[in-house]
Amino acid sequence: MPDLSIAAPQEGALAEREAVVRVRDLVVGFGEHLVMKGLDLDVYRGEVLGFVGGSGQGKSVLTRAILGLVATRAGRIELFGEDRDRLSAADRRRLERRWGVLFQNGALFSSLTVRQNIQMPMRESRKISPRLMDELAMLKLDLVGLPASAADKFPSELSGGMVKRAALARALALDPELLFLDEPTSGLDPIGAADFDELISTLQRTLGLTVFMVTHDLDSLYSICDRVAALAEGKVIAAGTMDEMLACDHPWLRAYFHGVRGSRLVAAPRRTRGDEAEKAES
Numbered sequence: 007m008p009d010l011s012i013a014a015p016q017e018g019a020l021a022e023r024e025a026v027v028r029v030r031d032l033v034v035g036f037g038e039h040l041v042m043k044g045l046d047l048d049v050y051r052g053e054v055l056g057f058v059g060g061s062g063q064g065k066s067v068l069t070r071a072i073l074g075l076v077a078t079r080a081g082r083i084e085l086f087g088e089d090r091d092r093l094s095a096a097d098r099r100r101l102e103r104r105w106g107v108l109f110q111n112g113a114l115f116s117s118l119t120v121r122q123n124i125q126m127p128m129r130e131s132r133k134i135s136p137r138l139m140d141e142l143a144m145l146k147l148d149l150v151g152l153p154a155s156a157a158d159k160f161p162s163e164l165s166g167g168m169v170k171r172a173a174l175a176r177a178l179a180l181d182p183e184l185l186f187l188d189e190p191t192s193g194l195d196p197i198g199a200a201d202f203d204e205l206i207s208t209l210q211r212t213l214g215l216t217v218f219m220v221t222h223d224l225d226s227l228y229s230i231c232d233r234v235a236a237l238a239e240g241k242v243i244a245a246g247t248m249d250e251m252l253a254c255d256h257p258w259l260r261a262y263f264h265g266v267r268g269s270r271l272v273a274a275p276r277r278t279r280g281d282e283a284e285k286a287e288s
């Protein structure tokens with residue numbers, strides 16, 4: 007079995023890579039329930055990292071801890087090389103502008119139009135004229151493949167796929183370098199999910215994004231992720247390419263990737279991250 011330890015990132019080719027997110031010895035809990043028990047994780051610049059784990063294992067909690075939305079009990083979280091807990095409030099706000107978040111189910115404000123939702127981060131953090139904000143909102147809509155006519159619609163008037171795209175447009179409002187995606191394809195039909203994967207992959211390449219993606223979608227792992235990290239028992243039990251994960255003999259990973267659904271995908275001819283890149287180049 008390959009060495010999948012993430013506790014020794016100095017070894018091998020990955021040592022050269024810049025960790026945009028670096029988590030060390032993270033402990034997070036609610037009352038007596040410890041969710042993270044000394045977790046380590048790296049997300050490298052320019053990669054799409056898929057983050058998997060059983061239901062209730064703490065994928066959302068980890069995402070929220072990295073974003074500063076959940077209190078941590080111990081450990082260190084560095085973003086862009088800066089220890090978040092050592093920053094002043096102003097520096098933390100400056101840092102927060104460097105990432106965008108697509109929450110599960112979009113989390114759009116239901117009383118605002120799509121345009122107003124996209125403009126929300128712009129209003130909070132910059133002084134931009136209303137006209138420029140309108141132009142920027144239309145650009146972001148175009149970027150995520152939504153028609154201009156979607157701008158003045160309310161979330162309740164959109165299909166599930168359109169809500170995801172509108173939420174992605176909002177996540178991209180401030181031109182982030184780092185994108186957090188929490189189950190981006192959940193609730194989409196297989197065609198919609200494949201389209202959304204392709205959109206993420208295209209945006210990641212063209213905008214040079216680093217992507218941290220929580221997902222249960224095995225297709226997404228195969229088609230757009232450079233690496234996968236797996237969470238179990240409060241720690242990252244393995245991190246590596248899909249081939250490395252498939253070779254791993256941890257019982258949960260074997261059940262996940264070699265169970266009924268996983269095996270079907272392993273056996274099937276499939277799109278891979280490499281195919282996506284080749285398609286873009288041709």
Ligand SMILES: Nc1ncnc2c1ncn2[C@@H]1O[C@H](COP(=O)(O)OP(=O)(O)OP(=O)(O)O)[C@@H](O)[C@H]1O
Pocket residue numbers: 036041059060061062063064065066067068
């Ligand atoms: N605010 C909170 N207060 C108390 N417990 C919480 C809180 N938020 C999360 N938890 C608990 O933390 C654990 C991890 O939850 P989390 O939502 O991160 O799991 P998950 O891996 O994202 O699950 P799923 O795949 O089902 O979305 C769960 O046991 C959950 O009940």
